[in-house]
Amino acid sequence: MKSGNRDKAEGALHEMKGKVKEVAGKLTDNPKLEAEGTAEKIAGKVQGKVGEVKKVLGE
Template sequence: MSSTKDKVTGNANEAIGKVKEGIGKATDNPRLEGEGLAQQIKGKGQQLKGDVKDAIKRRVDKT
């Protein structure tokens, strides 16, 4: 996966996770709320992966 694709997927997972968390809170559903939090963490990890790929590419391009 390219760094851009990782970042886009990460942003989507964070957004969906926030919605799930909000619905879980509104409906008093702790399972859905937890799924939302987990999906947000997954999204942040994907974004970090994209950032690392970008940093490595910049470093390689300098040499």
């Protein structure tokens, strides 16, 4: 798998994991878990964008 595609796939995975943590934090009234989920979701989006850029550049 090319680097750009790998980054996009890993980014999507982190986004999903982050969303699950965020919802679990809300349901259990755990602000720390909710914040971790939000941070992981944002990191996943960034990683996905990096993958898109790498794909455009041909890396």
